[in-house]
Amino acid sequence: MADVHESLEPIYSQVLQRNAGETEFHQAVREVLDSIGRVVVKNPSYASNAVIERICEPERQIIFRVPWVDDRGDVQINRGFRVGFNSALGPYKGGLRFHPSVNLGIIKFLGFEQIFKNALTGLPIGGGKGGADFDPKGRSEMEIMRFCQSYMTELSRHIGEYTDVPAGDIGVGQREIGFMFGQYKRMTNRYESGVLTGKGLTWGGSRVRKEATGYGAAFFVERMLGTKSNNFDGKKVVVSGSGNVAIYTIEKITQMGGRVIACSDSDGYVVEDGGIDCELLKEIKEVKRGRLSDYAKERKATATYYASGSIWNTPCDVAMPSATQNELNGKDALALINNGVIAVGEGANMPCTPEAVKAFLEAGVLFAPGKAANAGGVATSALEMQQNASRDSWTFEETEQRLAAIMQKIHDRCARTAEEYGLEGNYVAGANIAGFIRVAEAIRALGVI
Numbered sequence: 397m398a399d400v401h402e403s404l405e406p407i408y409s410q411v412l413q414r415n416a417g418e419t420e421f422h423q424a425v426r427e428v429l430d431s432i433g434r435v436v437v438k439n440p441s442y443a444s445n446a447v448i449e450r451i452c453e454p455e456r457q458i459i460f461r462v463p464w465v466d467d468r469g470d471v472q473i474n475r476g477f478r479v480g481f482n483s484a485l486g487p488y489k490g491g492l493r494f495h496p497s498v499n500l501g502i503i504k505f506l507g508f509e510q511i512f513k514n515a516l517t518g519l520p521i522g523g524g525k526g527g528a529d530f531d532p533k534g535r536s537e538m539e540i541m542r543f544c545q546s547y548m549t550e551l552s553r554h555i556g557e558y559t560d561v562p563a564g565d566i567g568v569g570q571r572e573i574g575f576m577f578g579q580y581k582r583m584t585n586r587y588e589s590g591v592l593t594g595k596g597l598t599w600g601g602s603r604v605r606k607e608a609t610g611y612g613a614a615f616f617v618e619r620m621l622g623t624k625s626n627n628f629d630g631k632k633v634v635v636s637g638s639g640n641v642a643i644y645t646i647e648k649i650t651q652m653g654g655r656v657i658a659c660s661d662s663d664g665y666v667v668e669d670g671g672i673d674c675e676l677l678k679e680i681k682e683v684k685r686g687r688l689s690d691y692a693k694e695r696k697a698t699a700t701y702y703a704s705g706s707i708w709n710t711p712c713d714v715a716m717p718s719a720t721q722n723e724l725n726g727k728d729a730l731a732l733i734n735n736g737v738i739a740v741g742e743g744a745n746m747p748c749t750p751e752a753v754k755a756f757l758e759a760g761v762l763f764a765p766g767k768a769a770n771a772g773g774v775a776t777s778a779l780e781m782q783q784n785a786s787r788d789s790w791t792f793e794e795t796e797q798r799l800a801a802i803m804q805k806i807h808d809r810c811a812r813t814a815e816e817y818g819l820e821g822n823y824v825a826g827a828n829i830a831g832f833i834r835v836a837e838a839i840r841a842l843g844v845i
């Protein structure tokens with residue numbers, strides 16, 4: 397990737413110094429600073445009044461203890477986080493992640509990315525993120541409920557429909573949002589639907605929210621392929637992960653005529669040349685809360701399960717990394733390129749390392765960065781907020797159409813911006829620059845606050 401422009405070097409040094417050890421956060425900041433050098437040269441006013449420094453410093457960072465009692469009666473302690481990164485465009489908006497790897501640096505990288513992603517949607521939402529180092533795996537439903545209630549007991553002081561509106565992320569789906577919404581309602585004595593998104597359909601949720609991130613990523617990549625007069629029809633696709641984003645990416649790509657031949661979880665991956673059976677995958681992951689190895693057992697005649705090795709060694713036309721950050725490295729990128737990949741779409745947040753992104757861009761592979769390609773989830777969350785505010789409920793078709801239109805706009809905004817700055821076809825630069833300009837304009841307009 398390009399080097400940080402010299403005028404931005406002191407800002408990056410300060411970020412490193414002030415946020416020591418937070419490597420994922422450094423990586424996310426670095427990628428944006430790499431992209432905006434040209435913007436600052438063309439329009440120095442974006443760098444005046446410390447606009448960039450303000451974007452790099454969260455408005456607030458909340459860390460709290462989450463005590464709860466497990467099924468054996470033992471007290472467990474976790475650490476909870478919520479980072480309100482930037483609210484120049486609207487209330488903080490971004491998901492909650494429950495995973496043992498969660499720490500402040502990971503939440504800050506996700507919150508930072510969220511600022512630009514949310515700006516790209518064109519909707520009035522700021523950027524934030526939260527979560528806890530809680531591991532839901534192997535926990536009973538009652539343990540998960542007690543954890544969610546304790547987490548919300550503290551979080552409830554900091555959120556609100558005009559302040560901060562959390563949603564789901566890794567380890568947090570509709571069930572967890574339900575437990576947290578229930579606790580919020582109990583504590584505040586208010587049925588404040590707009591305080592959380594990703595709710596169930598019968599209690600204030602939006603149609604297509606569950607599907608939105610995966611469907612949105614598929615819409616984005618289809619449009620990107622379209623710039624080369626291509627599409628998903630007949631393409632072999634590899635999708636990593638088998639959670640919310642991966643499942644609905646697989647579903648939409650299959651509807652578009654693509655053949656998804658592999659997916660994964662943190663224990664291994666499955667390759668099935670005839671195409672993954674999405675209905676069976678949903679049944680195992682969403683209903684039975686099982687593992688991908690259970691899927692492989694059900695499909696032993698057609699699927700092969702690998703407990704080790706890299707899913708990215710599977711030859712494919714399109715790769716959609718949709719599990720977690722830094723899951724696809726430079727070596728994986730070379731394997732994909734050597735096997736003839738033509739497009740990569742990030743369903744997860746920052747799943748490709750900087751070396752991998754560089755390799756794809758240099759090889760001329762169409763590359764859709766997560767902050768653009770996976771923005772469909774947060775965009776549909778904003779549609780959920782709109783429906784809550786107007787006490788309205790749209791049909792599946794209407795909501796999906798709106799999502800498709802938003803993804804097209806995001807795609808075109810990234811492509812056009814990259815071209816304007818002499819970087820045609822570079823969606824990383826296009827997304828970072830377009831998102832940055834929208835936020836920087838709002839920050840300047842609101843004064844030094």
Ligand code: NAP
Nearest residue numbers: 565566567609637638639640641661662719720744745773
């Ligand atoms: P999820 O439903 O919890 O699924 C996560 C999937 O990724 C699971 O299959 C999980 O496997 C796998 N995974 C997690 N950590 C892993 C690791 N260290 N190595 C290998 N596999 C791993 O979460 P999700 O909502 O799909 O989120 C996936 C990604 O999309 C994340 O980067 C998230 O930030 C991003 N994203 C999500 C949304 C959304 O609306 N949900 C929106 C935008 C972006 P195990 O079950 O084995 O852990």
